[in-house]
Amino acid sequence: MQRSFTDQLGQQITITYPPKRIISLVPSQTELLFDLGLDKEVIGLTKFCIHPIEKFAARTKVGGTKKLNLELIRSLQPDLIIGNKEENQREQIEELMQEFPVWMSDIYTLEDAKQTILQIGELVDRSPEAAYLNHLITAGFNDLQTLAVQNGLNKKVAYLIWKDPYMLAGRDTFIDNILALNGLSNVVKEKRYPEIALNELNGLKPDLVFLSSEPYPFKEKHLQEIESILPDAKVVIVDGEMFSWYGSRLVKAVQYLFQLQKDLY
Incomplete structure (x- = not known):
């Protein structure tokens, strides 16, 4: 057919x-x-x-x-x-x-991702399975947003995705939307993935700096280097898949983000 x-x-x-x-x-x-x-x-x-x-x-x-x-x-x-x-x-x-x-x-937002799941489900004759995944994702992220509000989680964050040059997730990205849904405000105002020098980043005064595990594999040595330049920020290595994979990985991301929120209170 x-x-x-x-x-x-x-x-x-x-x-x-x-x-x-x-x-x-x-x-x-x-x-x-x-x-x-x-x-x-x-x-x-x-x-x-x-x-x-x-x-x-x-x-x-x-x-x-x-x-x-x-x-x-x-x-x-x-x-x-x-x-x-x-x-x-x-x-x-x-x-x-x-x-x-x-x-x-x-895809730019969680809503885009859920729409994609439904559309791909229809495309490959798996609509009921896609609807169930979306049910789990919607319930989980609703709870994440409630938790962020209840605990007054309102911190400024910089999310680094690359080194040499340093690049950040900016506005109009899926990562930016996931941060916002967890009570985190992106210090970057530019769209997409701007380059930045660390002294410029210090000037943005983030409360948090997230070093993503992908696409650049940030490690402990990078964390220590950035801590020395941004002494007032809490620097954390995060699982990039949980912030940037927009398919069924979002089901697993809910538990990861619950734990991350608790660690940031």
Whole structure:
């Protein structure tokens, strides 16, 4: 059966439904597909799609999110490719669109993420499973927001994602929205991922500095270095997946963020 869908960039695709040969180009969306109950339908993924590890090990790796192996993708003959505007390179996606149905997400907030879960659920014939995941995510984040208010958690935070140069998560990012939902105010006013020098960061006077475990793998030595330059801030290494993965990982993120809030009171 042929069915048409419109992705989050407004592009319409027509696929053989339900799809049986799916390639996922984004780690969080790959994990979502498996958590929706798909298995053999996912034939290809990127080298960063590490969850769940046993599924990752058994699938063809089609390159990195920003450097796809287009010839390998062609050889797999997918009947659906699922990507994301921010994660994947536009030129490569547009080339794939000439040959295959490509569905793209575009996510900035938790509400966007929940909409994506529903849309991907419909796309792969797993709507009830997607609705249940959203039920868990909605309930969990409602509780997180209530907890932040009850405990008066209102701290200024800088969220570092990269080193050399230092880069932060700014406004119009999924990370910024997750911070706000947990009572944390982003000191960065610029959009997307601006570069910053540490002395400039000190001038923004954050209460907290989060060093993300990904995409740059910040370690204890980096924490000590930044503590020496920002002595008035509490510097914490955080699990980047819990702030930036916008699929079913959000269910696990709830418990992580509950504990983080408690640690910050």
